[in-house]
Each structure stands twice: as C-alpha cells, then as structure tokens.
Amino acid sequence: MLKKREDIDQKYKWNLDSLYPSDQAWEDDYKLAEAMFEELKKMEGSILSSSENFKKNLELSLDSSRKVSRIATYAKMKQDENTKDSHYQELNGRASNLGVKFSEATSYIVPEMMMGDEETIRNYLKEDGLKLYTQHVNDILRARPHTLTPGEEAIMAGASELFTAPSTAFGMLNGADLKFPNVGKDSLTHGSFIPFMMKKDRAVREEAFKKYYKVFDEHKNTFASLLSSEVKKNIFNAKARKHTSARACALHDNNVPESVYDNLIEAVHKNLPAMHRYIDLRKKMLRVDKLRPFDLYVPLIDDVDMKYAYEDGRDTVLKSLEILGDDYLGPVRDAFEDSWIDVYENEGKRSGAYSWGTYDSKPYILLNYHDELGDVFTLTHEMGHSMHSYLTRKNQPYVYGNYSIFVAEVASTTNEALLNKYLLDNVKEKNERLYLLNNYLENFRGTVFRQTMFAEFERDIHAYAADGGALTADQLCKMYRDLNAKYYGESLDIDAELDLEWARIPHFYYNFYVFQYATGFSSAVALADKMVNEGQQAVSDYKSFLGAGCSDYPIEVLKAAGVDMTTPEPVDNALNVFNALVEEMEKLINL
Structure with missing residues (x-):
C-alpha cells in the first residue's frame, strides 16, 4: 500500500x-x-x-x-x-x-x-x-x-486549430481507438509492448510483435493519410511564411542551421559500422541464427540486481560529479539538504520525474524513487536539469534566465555520462560491468542511432512530398524499410511488420523535433569525454555553458563550451565512445 x-x-x-x-x-x-x-x-x-x-x-x-x-x-x-x-x-x-x-x-x-x-x-x-x-x-x-500582413496573420491564426487536425486525429486513433488482442492471458497495449519485447521467452516476444503490428497493418492507409496531411501542412506553412523548406521553417525558432541536421545524419552514417558490430554482438550473445526485430530489446545480461537505497544513490551521484568542482557540488549538496527534492511515491502523487521551478525559486526535483539503478540515473538526470537552471538564473537576468529546447537535455545527459563513467570505473563484478556497458550502449542505440533514423525519415518524406510524391502506405513502408536496412545492417533480418513502425511514432507529428534528442545526447557525451580527458579548462567551459541561458543562440552557447554542432565532430567524438564500449563488451564476452 x-x-x-x-x-x-x-x-x-x-x-x-x-x-x-x-x-x-x-x-x-x-x-x-x-x-x-x-x-x-x-x-x-x-x-x-x-x-x-x-x-x-x-x-x-x-x-x-x-x-x-x-x-x-x-x-x-x-x-x-x-x-x-x-x-x-x-x-x-x-x-x-x-x-x-x-x-x-x-x-x-x-x-x-x-x-x-x-x-x-x-x-x-x-x-x-x-x-x-x-x-x-x-x-x-x-x-x-x-x-505576414495583419490580415494574413489573422487567417493563419484562425486556421491553427485545423493545422493540428492530423496530430489530434493520430492521437485519437493511436491512443483511444486501436484495440490489441491478448498475448496469452496478458493484455497487449502500447504500454506493455516494450515489456513484452524484453521477455526471455522468444516465442512470446514474436507473438506480441506480430499481433501488435497486425493492428497497425489493418489501419495503415488511415495512418498514411494522417502523416501525409501533417507533412503537407508543414510544407504549406513554410511556403506561406517564405521559408525555403518545411525543415528550415521548423528550425527557425531556435536559429539552428539546417547544416546541423545534415551533419548529424552524415556523422551517424559514417559510424554505422559500429552500430552493425553491436547488432552482430547482440545476435551472438542471444545465440540465434537470425536476429529479428523482436530480439532488439531483450536484456543481454541476466541475474544482475544492482540496488541503491536513496542515500546510496545520493552519495553515488555526488561522487560521480566531483570532476565539476566544489562550486558545482555545493548547490548539489544544498539540493539534498535543503528540501529541493520530493523523493518517494505517495498516494495520489504524479508519476514520473521532472526538474521544475521558476527564476525566483529553487530548481525543484520530483522523483518516484524505488531503489533501482535506473532511479539513480533519473536522479542525476534531473539534477543536471536543476543545476542548468540554477547556474543560468545565477548568471543571467530574467530576460535570459532560461535555455533553448535545443540544449535542454545536454546538462542532464552529461550527468548521466559522468555517472556511467564513475560506475564503470568502480564496478568489480564482470556481469555488473557487462550490464552497465549494455545499458549505455542501448542508450546510444535508442537516442543517437534510432532518433537520427527518425530524423532522416522525416527529412526524406518531406522532400518526397515537396517534389510532388504521394505518401501512400506502401511508399512510407518502403522508405522506412530501406532506412532500417541501412541502420541495422546485415545481422538483422527485417520482418515485414517492422516496415509499419512509422505508423506508431508520435514524434513524426512534432515537426522536425526528434533530431534534438540525438544532438543533445551527442553533445553531452562529447562534453563529458572532453572534461575527463582535457581537465580544468574543459570543465570551466562547460560551466560557462550552463550559466549562459539564452543570452545567445543555442548553437553559439554550445560552441563556447567546445562543441560546434555545425560540424560532424561532436557526433563523431560521441560515437568514438560508443565504438570503444562495443569493443570492450566484445572482449569481455570473448565472442
């Protein structure tokens, strides 16, 4: 209770x-x-x-x-x-x-x-x-x-509710109207799909995978019509507002050059051999003749139980952040000692976790802590957000006392990267080390490779539609299948069901948003690696970034920290870390 x-x-x-x-x-x-x-x-x-x-x-x-x-x-x-x-x-x-x-x-x-x-x-x-x-x-x-002119702006404002129709209809169809069959006696839902994909019984995983996508197959033409309408709406808005493309229009708010988007894709393409090695490693560790899409989420390392009571999690986070110095650790200790954090679940409490506050308040943290390793990562992630807010407000007037969505996940993910390094430096059991390595590699796969694939798909479908192409269900499936083949390589046998994954992704209605997950993660890994290897100057540059708020555009703020996202270098550097993790895991399991 x-x-x-x-x-x-x-x-x-x-x-x-x-x-x-x-x-x-x-x-x-x-x-x-x-x-x-x-x-x-x-x-x-x-x-x-x-x-x-x-x-x-x-x-x-x-x-x-x-x-x-x-x-x-x-x-x-x-x-x-x-x-x-x-x-x-x-x-x-x-x-x-x-x-x-x-x-x-x-x-x-x-x-x-x-x-x-x-x-x-x-x-x-x-x-x-x-x-x-x-x-x-x-x-x-x-x-x-x-x-536009006042009259034109009034028309655009009046049509704003119509512009949200594809996204709203997708949400209703995907969230309310789709009904999934049971898998055995267990309910199959959006929420239970990934837990099914993590089950040890491969037959159960396959059954859940096929039943889940069969429902999308039955509605694929409706999903294609909605996504096509969303793309056409973005193209219309861009033309109406005199932008060169839908993507240029979407990136305008944060003043992010389109080259940042393309550099991300280019850098990930260059590093796909490392991704293919990891997928091949997964195939070998699972001991299957053919790796299938329903094998991508099942844990590779069993029987690892890494528990952290809250006080232990707190101490681990503090130790992992020591590289940032006393001027950073002081406020972090205040957070633990001065009631910034709401730790445990209680009856009626909101689920999940967040960092929130105002320019004039403490940067509070909401948790629902359950003594799992994942809770320690959540704690340091939210602490990264809170310290970003704290240092921004300490150094900037109210008008610049926030930070752009483009860099919003950098500080939180940098903290996670530093925690990963600390845990790997101090772990003693081989299985625990393998567990940590695999956890980190999965973060890379899900956040850099997968989100970049989403970004490439989004770019390509907008370009295809802008050139007069029809985004039918068959065309979307073909484009998505080609990308899966490119990103996962020859070690993955791509079941036809995976061609339909585009139909269930809500982010394709977020107007070129998803690439920021990959750029933020890459920036964070590059920054953490830079601080570890280059020392005090890199640490000082990073803290200047945390205090910059929106006093300049996000690309320029990141440049000051030593990360130039207008070049492929930060993504290359982050994926060098990924490659090293794959090599270490290969050596540890002798495959």
Whole structure:
C-alpha cells in the first residue's frame, strides 16, 4: 500500500516556500498579476512612441511573465503532490486561465514591433537602459521576413486549430481507438509492448510483435493519410511564411542551421559500422541464427540486481560529479539538504520525474524513487536539469534566465555520462560491468542511432512530398524499410511488420523535433569525454555553458563550451565512445 503524503518523513519532501509560503501569498500575487495586465493593455498602440514607453513595456511584460510563471508553477507542483486534491486542481485551473489572460494582454507587443520602424527600435536599443534587451529584441525581429500582413496573420491564426487536425486525429486513433488482442492471458497495449519485447521467452516476444503490428497493418492507409496531411501542412506553412523548406521553417525558432541536421545524419552514417558490430554482438550473445526485430530489446545480461537505497544513490551521484568542482557540488549538496527534492511515491502523487521551478525559486526535483539503478540515473538526470537552471538564473537576468529546447537535455545527459563513467570505473563484478556497458550502449542505440533514423525519415518524406510524391502506405513502408536496412545492417533480418513502425511514432507529428534528442545526447557525451580527458579548462567551459541561458543562440552557447554542432565532430567524438564500449563488451564476452 502506498503511504499517504503526511506519513512520509519531511526530509524526503520538497519545501515550496521559495515559491510561496502560503496559499494566501499566492492569492495576493494573483491579484497583482491581474492589475499588471490592465496596465499592459493601456500601452497598446504606443510602445514605440518613445524609448521610455518601449522600456516600460518590455519591463512590465517581462515582470508579468515572471509572476505568471511563479503562480502557475506553484499551483501545478502543489497539485502534483496529490493529484486528487480538489483545492489545488482549482488553483491549477485558475493559473491556466491567468496564462490565457496574460497572452491576451501582451498579444499586441510582437505585432507592433514587427510593423514598427526597425531603425527606431535599433536606436532605442543603443540607450543604456535598453542595451540589456538587444538579444531579446533581435530574436523577435529575426522573424520579420517570415511575418505576414495583419490580415494574413489573422487567417493563419484562425486556421491553427485545423493545422493540428492530423496530430489530434493520430492521437485519437493511436491512443483511444486501436484495440490489441491478448498475448496469452496478458493484455497487449502500447504500454506493455516494450515489456513484452524484453521477455526471455522468444516465442512470446514474436507473438506480441506480430499481433501488435497486425493492428497497425489493418489501419495503415488511415495512418498514411494522417502523416501525409501533417507533412503537407508543414510544407504549406513554410511556403506561406517564405521559408525555403518545411525543415528550415521548423528550425527557425531556435536559429539552428539546417547544416546541423545534415551533419548529424552524415556523422551517424559514417559510424554505422559500429552500430552493425553491436547488432552482430547482440545476435551472438542471444545465440540465434537470425536476429529479428523482436530480439532488439531483450536484456543481454541476466541475474544482475544492482540496488541503491536513496542515500546510496545520493552519495553515488555526488561522487560521480566531483570532476565539476566544489562550486558545482555545493548547490548539489544544498539540493539534498535543503528540501529541493520530493523523493518517494505517495498516494495520489504524479508519476514520473521532472526538474521544475521558476527564476525566483529553487530548481525543484520530483522523483518516484524505488531503489533501482535506473532511479539513480533519473536522479542525476534531473539534477543536471536543476543545476542548468540554477547556474543560468545565477548568471543571467530574467530576460535570459532560461535555455533553448535545443540544449535542454545536454546538462542532464552529461550527468548521466559522468555517472556511467564513475560506475564503470568502480564496478568489480564482470556481469555488473557487462550490464552497465549494455545499458549505455542501448542508450546510444535508442537516442543517437534510432532518433537520427527518425530524423532522416522525416527529412526524406518531406522532400518526397515537396517534389510532388504521394505518401501512400506502401511508399512510407518502403522508405522506412530501406532506412532500417541501412541502420541495422546485415545481422538483422527485417520482418515485414517492422516496415509499419512509422505508423506508431508520435514524434513524426512534432515537426522536425526528434533530431534534438540525438544532438543533445551527442553533445553531452562529447562534453563529458572532453572534461575527463582535457581537465580544468574543459570543465570551466562547460560551466560557462550552463550559466549562459539564452543570452545567445543555442548553437553559439554550445560552441563556447567546445562543441560546434555545425560540424560532424561532436557526433563523431560521441560515437568514438560508443565504438570503444562495443569493443570492450566484445572482449569481455570473448565472442
């Protein structure tokens, strides 16, 4: 039975006082936010009339955003403590409504900047009180060539709900309407599919695999129609906004050059022989004549039970991060000692894990810790996010006190890479070492190789459609099969069912998002390796990256840390680590 929240020791629960000491303080700020919105509305039509008005509007809109963020974060985190609590459900709903009011109160700001005289804005930014906002305003004005007339923008806004139709329909079909048969007496669902693929009984794995994809085969034409509509929508948006391609349009927000995308694919292609070696190693370790797609997830190492009580996990994380120095470890120790972390599951608590907070609060961590090795990796992963937030807020003003989604997973995955190194350096049992090696290799396979394959598929289907090709189910299956053959090599016998995997991947409705998983992971592995091998200067550069926030574009921020994603080098360096891990595993098992 799960404990009630009040029965869990206070030292294992976060203290949200740095957000608000009481609900009444939250209510007081809520009223202040609404008053600030009224002030913002009064400024509509006049923000460029003088540098004073321009500065006042920027400051008031940012102050309002800061307050809304704090209000919303407190309400959601209190609700996450116990999702059944109706009081915090209500507060969370009110916070969402406040966010809508904020959007309405500030909706005129960007259009006025876009329609205003750029020379006037540039002159304002030269004044002492406004120089701070140069990067912020530049990022807004960067979209001018892709901003339509007010009437056209109104039409695009009115069609926004229609544009989400393919994704919404996919979600309903995939999540609500598909029904899967049982495997034996056990239910087959999206959630149970991978656990089935990890079962030792190969016949059960094959049965689950074939039954699962048979359902997608029965609906493949509908899935193809939805994905084709999603691609056409992206192409239409790009043309309407005068971008050269759907991909260029999608990468514009983070100012990421398309070359970064292509360099990722190029570097992974160059390193595919290492992936093929790993797949061949899996085939040999499983002792099968033909490796099949339902053999890709089953654990290679049995009978390894690596348990870590929370305090042991905490100590392991601290030791693994020692390379980062006392100025980094100090706040990490504070996190453990000063109630940043909500550790254990309780009745009604939200599942999963996250790092969250605001510019003015502690960067809190929610866990549901169960003494498994995976929980230690989750702990250090979320601590990476929290330290990224902590150092960004310590070093940047509010306007730059966050970081781009393009680099959002770098700090968390760097922590994981350092934990992997620490565990491998200190493990004594051969089976435990093999387990750790295989766990790390699977992370590479799933995050670098697989997500890059997804990114290549996404690039290719958009190019095919832009050239007038029809994305039928048969065409999508052919393109996907060719990529699987390229990425997995000759050691994998590709069952026809795998050709349909594209139909179940929600990320293909995220508009060129998935490549960032691979670039983030590659950057992190390259950074961790650089710190281990190059020492203090690399550590110092990395911490500067953590403190940069969005004071510059993400590609430039990463360059300052020694990782230039406009070249294939970081991915090459990360995959050198992968290759070394494969070689070590081969030697350990003597195959």
